[in-house]
Amino acid sequence: QVQLIESGGGLVQTGGSLRLSCAASGRTFSRYTLGWFRQAPGKEREFVAAIRWSGGSAYYADSVKGRFTISRDNAKNTVYLQMNSLKPEDTAVYYCAADLGGISPAGHGLEGWGQGTQVTVSS
Numbered sequence: 001q002v003q004l005i006e007s008g009g010g011l012v013q014t015g016g017s018l019r020l021s022c023a024a025s026g027r028t029f030s031r032y033t034l035g036w037f038r039q040a041p042g043k044e045r046e047f048v049a050a051i052r053w054s055g056g057s058a059y060y061a062d063s064v065k066g067r068f069t070i071s072r073d074n075a076k077n078t079v080y081l082q083m084n085s086l087k088p089e090d091t092a093v094y095y096c097a098a099d100l101g102g103i104s105p106a107g108h109g110l111e112g113w114g115q116g117t118q119v120t121v122s123s
Helices: none
Strands: 004-007 010-013 018-024 033-039 046-051 058-060 068-073 078-083 092-099 117-122
Touching: 004 092, 018 033, 018 092, 018 117, 033 068, 033 078, 046 068, 046 078, 058 068
Parallel strands: 010 117
Antiparallel strands: 004 018, 018 078, 033 046, 033 092, 046 058, 068 078, 092 117
């Protein structure tokens, strides 16, 4: 089973940028689809972005398209989320997720989840 550890969260002003990282264990990392979800206080978890094992195909929630970019480095067993033009509504705990079978926006039944990293965007 894959183990995931996120880092890179913090406090940033509106319009600022952050880059989240998610380091994974496991020899088959390159075969996993990797994704990011987030959960704000009092709200349900929501899909942010995912990238397929080949690295060439990524998909995003409409709310972050054009502002966030997901990427992966299979040599480093790491997936990244570059977040630009941040808004207060992006404030949430961000979770990394992984699955060999792909990631749907519903996020059900995924093989691995990280512990989360807090992102706070001040207005």
